[in-house]
Amino acid sequence: MTQIIIEPMSAQAFAPFGDVFDASGTPDKIINMGKCGRYHDRANMDFGDGHAGISVFNAETRTLPYELTLVERHPLGSQAFIPMAFVPFLVIVAPDVGDRPGTPRAFVTEAGQGINFHRGTWHGVLTPLHEPGLFAVVDRIGDGNNLEEFFFDQPYVVVAQ
């Protein structure tokens, strides 16, 4: 199987696929009488003709190496994943190549990072690496078919660096 080597998450490397948000660097604003830093408006969300909702996802943790057979995309809106535990998780994405996913890339977040897939971005299903696999998901609520799945003929294997 073709190996995909996991890269450390970085805003720059992830930019073609979505946003990474965390509390690194200087806050945009200090609020609450000096007791809280606000890192303002860090995700490029798009809900089309729908609206934003918060759902909770409770996913099974995965182990490495991880066999990747399925990616999906949401043609009607963006989708943000906010880990509700202070642990890293695995994020798999793929460029679109002629309306099909190209060669996937895999990233591992740092604890305290959330990510937002831009509308239409091919991505793997939620793959926590640590218990609890609990995430708040901000995505589009609305009518229409917002899920497209793609199964690879040959699975990839995602491995640690």
Add this chain to the structure above:
Amino acid sequence: MTQIIIEPMSAQAFAPFGDVFDASGTPDKIINMGKCGRYHDRANMDFGDGHAGISVFNAETRTLPYELTLVERHPLGSQAFIPMAFVPFLVIVAPDVGDRPGTPRAFVTEAGQGINFHRGTWHGVLTPLHEPGLFAVVDRIGDGNNLEEFFFDQPYVVVAQ
């Protein structure tokens, strides 16, 4: 000082102020080939003439008893707090009584719970009880003054049950 005794968080008790979301009970949908439960669309969000944004808040942890002097409200939109660590946090709210906050109530969440203040709800500032005090906040991005603060003449003291 008047004491406010902390209550355990419950969806029912919190309903006049906002929503509680977590992965308790049966998921609304099983996704990702059986590996993930989706608890669907659990927050009543309202961004008025603005739009939804995700910001990261990094707040100092607090200890009990906690002296409460300030509450605030956001007249133009709802505000959701998603803890990025698997720990409880303190949530203070107050009913509106003639355009001023009435007697506050305090709740402590369970690990894995997030909350959403409905538009215009009086609430205390973000009060984590455990490190890291890291939250993703989904609130209104837009123009206009969306912050109203109220300082109590006599502070309250928030104490454990």
